[in-house]
Amino acid sequence: MLDPQVLRNRLDEVAAALKRRGFDLDTETLERLETRRKSLQVETQELQRRRNASAKTIGEAKARGQDLNSLLAEVADQGDRLARTEADLAAVLEEIEAQSLLIPNIPHASVPPGTSEDDNVEIRRFGAPPDLSFEPKDHVDLGQALGMMDFETAARIAATRFVVLSGGLARMHRALTQFMMDLHTREHGYREVYVPYLVNAQALRGTGQLPKFAQDLFAVPEPGLYLIPTAEVPVTNLAHDRILSPEELPCRYVCHTPCFRSEAGSYGKDTRGLIRQHQFEKVELVQLVRPDGSYEALEELTRHAEVALQRLGLHYRVVALCTADLGFASAKTYDLEVWMPGQGRFREISSCSNFESFQARRIKARWRNPDTGRPELLHTLNGSGLAVGRTLVAVMESYQEADGRIRVPEVLRPYLGGMEVVDGR
């Protein structure tokens, strides 16, 4: 959510900034609502003031044992009028709130301009495609040949876009998670957290998935909760309605969770393989930081995610998303794209974003600024470190042999009892 003050006083600037990301702000409606809000609020508060004053007078008169009838007659019709303006004001405020929740974040000045994902800008590259002297297979062929990746069985148990992994592949999937968690807790200074996988609507509103993206979520109607689409939701909401002291910052969390996405609206897209599943595992990095350091934090967080790819020996590139490709809540995003030899292309494996105060305002996540002594909004960031399923795909396709065997990257071997080639156990 954007700052209501700015939305009020510098509406045209906001509209121009949002235009960069292709969003048309309905300034006419907002101005009309704001005018109405102002007059209603002033009127309401004046009526409240009068009510308080006369209630006080009546109280004092009663204490002196005076006759109250004339006083009570005077205020007889005050209540109705106040109730009406209060109701009108509440309706207008609700309307403004509803509108505000649908306005995306303003792109940072450094975000490259663009009209589609084709305008994203490659920032840097690591490594090179693996030197395979044969025609590489994709992870589906590899996994099924090994008998360790089964989409048909998963479909019988659940539906399409689910998978059953088994044997060495299932173990390597787990090893990848362990490796990433150890990396970020031991070397990058993140605090591990374990959180609920079902969250309420308020939490999802806080991070920006609701109200606009309900169709992407799995709802559980009975307790009225949603399966998390990313650990970002519960972890960022840890700061809900909290005022942190400066010593607690920066606050860095790492969290491994399953993620659930309905993928509505992506029929026919990535239907093959592990790339786009209804359920997948992710290791998520979340930071809560002072506003003056959030862009350094974004660079740092991105590097932390990159280290995971580097240690695994995977070829990747870092891409700055252009204004058109930016997520709803993000002010700036770097995508990490890993090379997938079986597909002959780069695929997103991590997305690292600075949300500035956009989420913090919805969540009321603040810190006490010692310079002002006041509570002020934090900046929030997050990034995948990494998406585990897609990492497994990249490893399988990058470490394949001509005979279809898959070597185990060095860093994973300690987690797999020294296993050098994926086996069936």
Place this chain on the structure above:
RNA sequence: GGAGAGGUGGCUGAGCGGUCGAAAGCGGCGGUCUUGAAAACCGUUGUGGGGCGACCCACCGGGGGUUCGAAUCCCUCCCUCUCCGCCA
């Protein structure tokens, strides 16, 4: 699932329907004293919002109601704690 107790400011904890944004204590901040520190003493100390301003408004778990007036009464929802049952 059954029975009971309770949700008040950073914390603990008072609060006959009226002068309560709310006692007191702790903590925090500033000061006096001191070579310095502690102790003691004095002062100060919630959040959000509106108005060009003088100022004003809202908030005592959430929502609704009664009333001229609600932290205080009523309804409802949520949450926490204790005991019993059940289950991991």
